[in-house]
Amino acid sequence: AQHIDEFTVLFYDGHAALSAAMVGDTSCLQTMLENLGEYLKSDRGGWNKIVTSQHGTDLIQGMLAMSAGEYGEAADKLLSSVSEVMRKSIRVQVAEKYIFVDNSLLLYFV
Secondary structure, three states: OOOOOOOOOHHHHHHHHHHHHHOOOHHHHHHHHHHHHHHHHOOOOOHHHHHHHHHHHHHHHHHHHHHOOOHHHHHHHHHHHHHHHHOOOOOOOHHHHHHHHHHHHHOOOO
């Protein structure tokens, strides 16, 4: 997977992280995690920043663990956010919610 130069939206970067994890590109995932940290330190705001600050790090770290074959750790990271993300109180698109569910289910099939 090609390295991402800047964190944009959890929806896009979550899918990119899954792709990177599936091909074992831990370098890309490390870069994404660093970019996520920079995004969280920035002055940007809005609903994406709220959801990302609560669940983005776990998502990318979960993908990194999955890529490294650490499936228990990956499941813990991903599943820690599923119940909160799926609640209607968090304003995210349905597709974004299912990133967590899809990625968590994947761990049971590897």
